[in-house]
Amino acid sequence: MIFQKAPLRLHIGLTVCILSIPGVAHAQTSATLAHIRATNTLTCGVNQEEAEFSTSDDHGSREAFDHDLCKAVATAILGPHAQVAYAEFPDDATGQQALRTGAIDMIATQTADFAHAAPSWVAMTRPVLYDGLALMVPKKLGITQARQLAGKKICFIAETETEVSLRAWFIRERLDFVPFPFQEEGEMQAAYATGNCAALAGDGTRLANTRLAFGKHADDYALLPELLSKDPLAIATRSTDADLSHIAAWTVEILLQAEEDGVTAANVEAMRRSEVESIGRLLGRTHELGAPLGLAPDWAAQLLKATGNYGEIYERDLGAASPLKLARGPNTLWSHGGLMMALPLK
Template sequence: MYRGLITATVLAASITGASAATLDTVKQRGTLVCGVSTGFAGFSAPDSQGNFKGLDVDYCRALAAGVLGDPTKVRYVALTAQNRFTALQSGEIDVLYRNSTQTYLRGTTLGLRQGPVNFYDGQGFVVKKDLGVKELKDLKGATVCVAQGTTHEVTLGDYGRANGIDWKPLVFDRVDTMYQTFFGGRCDAMTQDASALAGAVATAAPKAEDYVVLPQTISKEPLGPFTRNGDEGWSDIITWLHYGLVEAEELGVTQANADEMAKSQVPAIQRLLGASGDLGSRLGLDNKWLVAAIKAGGNYGEIFERNVGKASPLKLERGLNATWSKGGLMYAIPFK
C-alpha cells in the first residue's frame, strides 16, 4: 500500500517536471523557437526582407508575447513536410505551427500531442482554366503534382482508387519545387490544402487569372499546432492561447482595445484578460498574458482576415473558420 503511494507520488512528480520543461527552457533562453513552413502564403512565408508573415506566424508571435512579454522574441525554423515532426521530437523547436493536419496516427504514434484546430481546411486541386476541367472525374489520366510526406499524398491515392480515377502522382520533397513544376506546365493539376492552393495562385502563378481552384475537396484537413508528449503544462498553454484568441473575438476584444477592455465589468472579459481570478498563474504565466498575446496581432478573426481573409491576397471566406455563433466551427471552451 505504502509502496504504491510512493510510486504514484514519484510518477506525479516526474510528470510535473516534464510538463514544466519547455516553459522553463523558453523563459531561460528568452526566445521561443517556432517551427513553421518553408513558404505557404497566408500561413508562414518570408517577405522581401526575410521576415516571416502569416497566420501560423501570428500564433508564434502571440505565444511569445504571452510567455515572454515580447512578440518579437521568436526564432523561426523553416521545416519541410518530411522533417517537421522530427524537429519537434528532437527538441530542435519548442512548438510546431506549420499548417499540419491532425490525424489519428499522428496523434497516437509520433509521441506528440495535437493542439486545438486553428484552421479547418480540405484537400483541393488547382488547374489551368484552358484545360477545361470542371470536376475531379475530368482528371482521369492526369499528372498531379503532390508533396511528399503529407496527408495529401495518401488521400490522393485513396480517392483515386475508390473512384476509379487513374491519375499519375508526381511527388516532390519541396513545396517550392512543386510550385515551379506545376506553374511551369509539367503537371495537369496540383493538389494541396485548398487554402495553400489559393496562396500559391495568388503569389507564385505567372498569371493568377489563368488558374482555377476546383470547388471540390476530397478530405477533411484540420490544421493545428503540435507539442511533445510529457510537456502537459506547455501543451496547455498552446491550447488556451488558441481558445483565448477565439474567445476574444466572441467578446469583442481586439488588438486596439485590449488594454481598455481589461477594465470591463463583464465577468467573462475580466477572466479572459486577467482582471479577476488567477487563470494565468495556473499556467505558470502572468495573469494578463492573454492581453499581451492579443495585442501582438489581434483576436482570431483579426489574424484570419489579415493573413488569409478578404483583406489578404488569398481572399478566403471564413466558412468553417467562423465562430460558432456565425455558422462556423470555432468555439472557445469557457474561461471559468
C-alpha cells in the same frame, strides 16, 4: 523589431525576433518552460514548405500564420517584450524530429493525423487550421462546385495522399473521375495552364500558394469553396512539457474567444471596461486565468495586443488581407457556420 540569424542543429535556419519580459514562475515548471523563461526566448518551429508540390507533405507554406502563433504563445509566457527564435524547416518530418530531439520548443502548425499525433512523446492542441484537399479551376470555365468536374480531367501529382483522397471522394459521390496524374510538377502546371485539365488538385494551402505563383494571371483562377478531405494542423509540443502544452492549448482558446467576443488588438484596453462576464475573464479583470497556468493575470490581454484575435491573424496571414487570399471556410467561427468554437472561460 530586431532580427538576428543564427545556426540551429539539424540544419534548421534560425531567425530571432526580439519582443523580452519577465514571466511568472510556476511551482511545477518543466525544464523547457524554465529555459524559455531564463532565456526570454521561445524556440518555435515554422513550416516553410517548398513552392513545389511534394510527395512527403501535402500542405503549402503558411509561414506568416506560423509566426503569429509562435508570437502569441511566447507573449503568453513572457509578456509584451517576448523573444521568439523562429526555426524554419521544409516539411513535417524534419520539424517533428527537431521537436523530439529538443532542438525546438514547439511547432506552430503540424499535421494533426494519426501518424503525427499517435507517438506518446508528442502533444497537440485542437486544430488551429483546417486544411484539406481542394480544387483550383480557371474562372473562365464557370465551375463553382466540385461535382461539376465529373467527367473532366483533373491534374495532380501521382502516388500522393492527394490522389488517394481524390479517388475516394469521386467514389463516394458516385461521379465519373477522369484522372490526369503527373510525376513532375512543371509538366503538371504546364498542362493546367494550357487548358489540358479542368482542375488542379491539392491541399488548400498548397493551391493558394500555387495560384500566387501565377503572378499577374493569379486572378484568372479560383479555389472551389468545398474541401474534399480533412487535413488539419495543430500546435505540437512534447508531452513531457505538460505546462507548455497547456499554455499553447489555452492560447488557441483565447484567440478564438477574443474573436467571439469582438476583442481585437486595437480595442483591448477599451474592452477591459466591458460588463460582459466572459470579456472580464478574458482580459484579466477577474484574475482567474493566470494562476492555474502559472502566467500573469493579464497574459491573455497582452497576447491579444501583440497578435490580435484568431480572425485578425487568419485574415492578415492567409485570408483576404494576405497575398494568398484563402477563404476561411471551416476556419470560420461556429456562430458563422465554421468549426472554430472556443472552450468556455469558466
